[in-house]
Amino acid sequence: MGIIEIRNVTKTYRTGFWGKKRLALKDLSLEIEDGEAFGFLGPNGAGKTTTLKILLGIVQPDSGSATILGKPIKDVSTKSRIGFLPEQPYFYDYLTGKELLEFYAGFFGLSRSERRKRIACLLEAVSLIGSEGIALKKYSKGMLQRIGIAQALINDPDVIFLDEPLSGLDPLGRKEIRDIVLRLKDEGKTIFFCSHFLPDVEMICDRVAILNKGILVAVNNLNELLLEDSEMADIIFKGVSEEGIEEIRRVAIKWLEHENRFQVTLCGEENIMSAIRLIDRYGGRVISVVPQRRGLEELFVKQMQGTKERSDEMACCGI
Numbered sequence: 437m438g439i440i441e442i443r444n445v446t447k448t449y450r451t452g453f454w455g456k457k458r459l460a461l462k463d464l465s466l467e468i469e470d471g472e473a474f475g476f477l478g479p480n481g482a483g484k485t486t487t488l489k490i491l492l493g494i495v496q497p498d499s500g501s502a503t504i505l506g507k508p509i510k511d512v513s514t515k516s517r518i519g520f521l522p523e524q525p526y527f528y529d530y531l532t533g534k535e536l537l538e539f540y541a542g543f544f545g546l547s548r549s550e551r552r553k554r555i556a557c558l559l560e561a562v563s564l565i566g567s568e569g570i571a572l573k574k575y576s577k578g579m580l581q582r583i584g585i586a587q588a589l590i591n592d593p594d595v596i597f598l599d600e601p602l603s604g605l606d607p608l609g610r611k612e613i614r615d616i617v618l619r620l621k622d623e624g625k626t627i628f629f630c631s632h633f634l635p636d637v638e639m640i641c642d643r644v645a646i647l648n649k650g651i652l653v654a655v656n657n658l659n660e661l662l663l664e665d666s667e668m669a670d671i672i673f674k675g676v677s678e679e680g681i682e683e684i685r686r687v688a689i690k691w692l693e694h695e696n697r698f699q700v701t702l703c704g705e706e707n708i709m710s711a712i713r714l715i716d717r718y719g720g721r722v723i724s725v726v727p728q729r730r731g732l733e734e735l736f737v738k739q740m741q742g743t744k745e746r747s748d749e750m751a752c753c754g755i
């Protein structure tokens with residue numbers, strides 16, 4: 437059973453004077469395993485924050501259900517094991533960083549000494565030692581994001597929801613937050629990471645789901661998703677006779693030769709397989725086969741086009 441399970445969740449918001457319905461999520465089902473770093477990707481308005489709000493009990497779905505740690509989302513007993521960094525953390529900006537953490541620690545009934553230890557430990561983890569006495573209104577965006585993460589971890593949660601933790605940060609700020617998240621991953625926490633900043637998801641997450649206009653477009657192991665439609669590969673080999681070389685050259689799109697080693701780039705599964713067979717037939721040895729990885733960005737655009745084409749087809753059919 438997954439640590440987070442979402443079953444057929446649909447959500448519409450009513451907007452404007454006439455209360456017109458706007459679809460935010462359509463029949464979403466997802467399962468996230470224990471200790472997984474799960475990336476939830478999608479462009480603006482895809483429904484990522486809505487999904488998080490439903491999981492946290494802030495928003496009610498129209499239909500469907502969800503469980504966290506095996507309990508229905510309404511169950512308050514799981515709240516102490518969940519941490520949440522909202523998209524736009526609203527902080528009482530007259531408080532200092534330390535006061536903010538003390539404020540949140542108060543919700544979890546920690547003793548004074550536990551609280552002190554935990555706060556010191558978190559300030560260290562998010563590199564804010566020395567800034568804990570400064571009012572939040574004087575914090576930079578990166579510092580606010582880091583204190584936000586410390587706030588989300590105050591109860592040492594098992595499941596952490598991060599809504600766009602890297603948005604608005606410069607490269608150094610992004611790296612700092614990414615390192616914190618990677619450390620949490622190493623500690624075995626389950627991480628649900630919403631983002632439209634693709635390279636960071638690629639760095640952190642094991643599995644990703646792609647959401648567009650409330651519809652789940654793809655969900656897969658990150659490497660598999662990247663490889664799924666990758667039809668290019670580089671093969672390095674040696675020891676093939678002259679005759680064999682000529683034949684392999686015919687199926688290759690790129691060819692490199694260096695000290696009796698050959699590197700060929702092939703396109704299409706058939707060509708890749710036939711090159712491997714030819715290398716074997718002509719007495720050669722394959723040293724490596726490296727599939728060419730697509731960037732997540734490229735993949736994302738492709739998936740988006742796929743959804744558009746599908747919805748255009750559905751519209752044509754009157755669905």
Ligand SMILES: Nc1ncnc2c1ncn2[C@@H]1O[C@H](COP(=O)(O)OP(=O)(O)OP(=O)(O)O)[C@@H](O)[C@H]1O
Pocket residue numbers: 449450451458459460478479480481482483484485486487523632
């Ligand atoms: N409180 C609300 N009232 C009305 N519509 C809403 C509300 N919250 C979200 N929506 C709509 O629901 C859809 C999904 O929004 P949501 O905030 O979940 O997307 P998101 O994927 O988090 O986007 P972003 O990347 O911009 O944060 C959007 O069309 C949005 O306008």
Ligand SMILES: [Mg+2]
Pocket residue numbers: 484485486523599
């Ligand atoms: Mg959002």
